[in-house]
Amino acid sequence: MNCLNDDKFGPFVVGCRDDFDFTKTFEQLALSIAPNAFFIILAAARITKLTKTSGRVRAPFLLLAKTLSALALFGLHGAYLTGQIVNSHHGGRYSLLAAALATMSAAVLILCSRMAHARMDGPSDAITIFLFASVVCEAVQLRTHCLSSAPVFLTGCFAAITACTCLLLVVELASKSTRTAPTGVWKEPKRSRSALSKVFLWWLNDLVRYAYKHEIDPGDLGPLDEDLAAATYRNRFMTRYRTIQCKETNHPEHRRGWKVARALVRTLGTSCVAPGLPRLAISAFRFAHPFFISSILDHLAQATSYLPAGTAVAYVGIVLLLNIGSAMATSLYGYYQERAVAQKDKEVNKYKETAVQLRAIAMEGRNPLNKHFKETLDGLVTIRAYGWSESSIRLNDELVDKSQQSYFLSAILQTWLRTMLNLCIAMVASVFVGIASQLPTSTGLVGVALVTFMSAGEMLGNVIQSYTALQTSAVAVNRLKFLQDGVPREDDPGNIESPENWPSEGVVQLDAVSAAYKTSTPYPGKELALVEAQDPDDGLKAMSLHVKKGETMLVCGRTGSGKSTLLLLVQGFITPRSGSVTIDGLAPASVDRNKLRDSVIALPQFPFFLTSEYTVRDNLEHHFCSAELSLADIQEAKPQTLQDEDCMYALQTVGLWDTVSAQGGLDAPLKEGSLSRGQKQLFSLARAILRQRLKRRASGGAGGRLLLLDEFNTGLDASTESLMWDVIKTEFSSCTVICVAHRLGAASDFDHVAVLGHGRVMEEGVPSVLLEDPTSKFRAIWGMKEV
Structure with a gap:
């Protein structure tokens, strides 16, 4: 023809x-x-x-x-x-x-x-x-x-x-x-990937194969793409924001407001629009599928036995084009979509192994970032005083990149799975079309099979991802199980019998103490193995410090300098790796833990409260529930009225009795939100007063000589802070006081001050003397105390 x-x-x-x-x-x-x-x-x-x-x-x-x-x-x-x-x-x-x-x-x-x-x-x-x-x-x-x-x-x-x-x-x-490059760990940079590798996500294959046979950690993931780094977007945003600000300054008549929002849109505009074209391609391929099915069914219905070889080859090519094109569009769409939000059984197992480990790494990667956010907010005064803003920003960028690294790969891995499944479906569908066009078959069955192929990849992907989600969610369950069964109970040797009224003087001595928070302890189970990151730097490094009897010591320094570690060490929550720490000559590690924490009075930065069915009295007395000296013991020695008098005295001293009595008294439920931020700190101080009062009565006035304050004045107004200091100086006048603080409004009331840095004592002395020294680190912090 x-x-x-x-x-x-x-x-x-x-x-x-x-x-x-x-x-x-x-x-x-x-x-x-x-x-x-x-x-x-x-x-x-x-x-x-x-x-x-x-x-x-x-x-x-x-x-x-x-x-x-x-x-x-x-x-x-x-x-x-x-x-x-x-x-x-x-x-x-x-x-x-x-x-x-x-x-x-x-x-x-x-x-x-x-x-x-x-x-x-x-x-x-x-x-x-x-x-x-x-x-x-x-x-x-x-x-x-x-x-x-x-x-x-x-x-x-x-x-x-x-x-x-x-x-x-x-x-x-x-x-x-x-x-x-050396074989082993996957660290392929973006610039070494080909265009097709990016489209089909083949650059993930090495990671999947490696994770299937090995346990991976954050160091195995390689660096985050430069165009996804936090510093890159921060610089772009600041450049666009300054451009808008400069234009509005030079041309006030064009001022429109919303500068931050406009700069953000200009920074992220391309990233938000990028998934649009692949999404249109996906819709186009899905739209073309029914026409392809209709065409091949019409030809099969008209053919007497089988389709001509040329037509059959054409249909095989069309089905390959539709499915591979859909896989490419899905891959690109998923890749750019996840950027905006910053095969077979063996392959499925590989995907599961990689996804589980990436989920575990992602969970661990967020912890340092959240901790850095909190420490930055708490230590803004110190950061500004020492000019550490740029270094803090760089550290924040590094932590954001590390947290996004595993999250981005975990999300892209799901797109990789869908792409691999679509490619497999393309191969199977092409073979099916080739066979169906050359053998006498039922047109209806062919149509049903082709319709099934249209959604087979998506259905298989959903099943596998649901199963993998169950596996990855088990990481959280495994962590709880590990805390329950794998973490040993706190050591409580009790080798030394402490004196009845210990500590009677409150003398604290640290000699070349080095201490750290974390140890490398693996979680049980290969598939859920999760190793806690080990910080090579100790929280305290060969620190030596002496706090005399009845002395008030102020401890200050930048975030991460070791202030809170010092208080935890004194309370026995962590043990020194080297050196020694003693309270009245006894090491906290050698004293029974309940005895230690009952003898040392501490005011935390964020006090804990029991709400709902618990009363004001319960919240005042709950610290004695597990202590060696409990209120249950005291109840046998004095009437209920005396207990009420002690509680009322503590609340009156801090100025909360009128508030409590207006809400129903000591036996009224303590409702959520009934106390403000400052009132909660005053209530915590009332607990300490009640504890000190009862302890001294029971011990003849000799016990409870050490008070620890952990940034308790954070977020308080000047009047509330002044009230708390007046109460502390009156009620704990005979106690040794160690106070960790960022706000230094009452620094002149302390006998001694120690400035910490990188786990060491950088400077110490009398506050008034240090303030007269122009080179003093404490003076630099004091100059920023109102910021």
């Missing part, structure tokens, strides 16, 4: 090739001339740019493979061009032009490939995209050659060209970085 429009643009042929093909003119113009001409222009610009750079990559065997493949491709195109000249009547209107441009692009490809190999860290995106597009276009043209009864020489040459293009694409995709 003669074609009626093969020499026209078409695009669809009429009168030949089962009326199911493109015209030769359309194929030559759209699938050969246009891409080759575009590549020649692009390659010329690329070569010009590469000539200005120096060679820095050496992989001679890979370069040799690329050169030989490119030379073979050039030779095949030359042979095909010769065949077209000899048999010009078998080609289309533009067959010679298409063959000539293809030969020229193959020649340019040789030079471009060699220069890109030597001067680029990774594969050339221009070359890999061109070769991938060429494979698709040449496959369509090869089918036309087979169906149009072209000379065997031309058909054979074109088949060899298609195969050689595939080979060259595989060679070009080889990563030069991974060939020279």
Whole structure:
């Protein structure tokens, strides 16, 4: 049958090739001339740019493979061009032009490939995209050659060209970085990834394989992409914000407000719009699926036995195009979507192993960031006093990047799974279409199968991700289980019997003490293994400090200097790694823990309260529930009225009795929100007064000589802070007081001050003397006390 429009643009042929093909003119113009001409222009610009750079990559065997493949491709195109000249009547209107441009692009490809190999860290995106597009276009043209009864020489040459293009694409995709880098841990930088690796997320394959056989930690994940780093977005935002601010300053009539929001939109605008095009592509592929199913079912219904070979091959190509295109669009959409929010059974197991470990790392990565936020807010005065703003910002950027690193990979891993499943579905669907078109089958069954293939990838992905979510959520359960069963109970040797009234003087002595919070303790179970990060720096480093009897000591310093660690050490919550700490000559580690914490009175920064059914009396007395000296013991020695008098005295002393009595008295429930921030601190001080009062009565006035204050004045107004200091000086006048504070409003009331830094005592002395020294670190902090 003669074609009626093969020499026209078409695009669809009429009168030949089962009326199911493109015209030769359309194929030559759209699938050969246009891409080759575009590549020649692009390659010329690329070569010009590469000539200005120096060679820095050496992989001679890979370069040799690329050169030989490119030379073979050039030779095949030359042979095909010769065949077209000899048999010009078998080609289309533009067959010679298409063959000539293809030969020229193959020649340019040789030079471009060699220069890109030597001067680029990774594969050339221009070359890999061109070769991938060429494979698709040449496959369509090869089918036309087979169906149009072209000379065997031309058909054979074109088949060899298609195969050689595939080979060259595989060679070009080889990563030069991974060939020279040590094997093992996955740390492939973004610049070494090819365009197709980014589209199909192949750069995750090494991580998945490694995580399947090994346990990974944050150090194995490699650096976060530079364009995702917190510092990058912070600099972009500040640049745009200053630009807007400068324009409005120079042109007040154009002032519109919302400067922060406008700068944020300009900073994130591209990232928010980027997922739009892939999302449209996904919708287009899904929209095309029903038309494909309708078309193949119509052909099957009209065929007497099976479809012609050419039509069957076309349908196989269409199903591959739809499914692989959908996989590419899904991958790009998922990748850019997760950026905006900053296969088989064996493959599923690999995905599960990697996802579980990434989830565990993500949970651990957020802890330092949250801690840094809190410490920064609490230590703003110190940070500003010492000029540590820039270093704090850099540390914040590093912690944000580390927390986003595992979260981003965990989210992208889900997109990788969907992409792999879609590629598998594409292979299965193409085989199914090929078989169904060549065997007598039920049209209805074929339709049902094809409809199932449309949603099979999504359904399988949801099942696997739901199962993996169950596994990854078990990380939290495992942590709780580990805390219950794996963490040993606090050591309580009780080797030394402390005196009845200990501590009677409140003398605290630290001699070259080094102490740290964390130890490296793995969680049980390979699949849920989670190792706590070990800080190489101790919280205290060879610290020596002496607090005399009845002395009031102020401890200050920047966030992370060791202030809170010092208080925890005195209370026995942590033990020194080296050196010694004593209270009245006894080491806290050698004293029974209940006895120790009952004897030392402490006011925390954030006091704890029992609400709902618990009363004011319960909240005043709950600290005695597990102590050696409990209110239950005291109740046997005195009447209830005396207890009420003690509670009332404590509340009256801090100025809360009127508030409590107005709400119903000591036996009224303590409701949530009934006390303000300052009143809660005053209530905590009332607990300490009651505890001190009862303890001294029971011990004859000799016990309870040590008071610890942990930033208790944070967030208090000046009047409340002044009231608390007056009460402390009156009620605890005979006690040794160690106070950790950022706000230094009452620093002059202390006998001694110690400035800590990096776990050491940087400076100590009398506050009034240090304030007169212009080089004093304490004076620098004092100058910022009102900030």
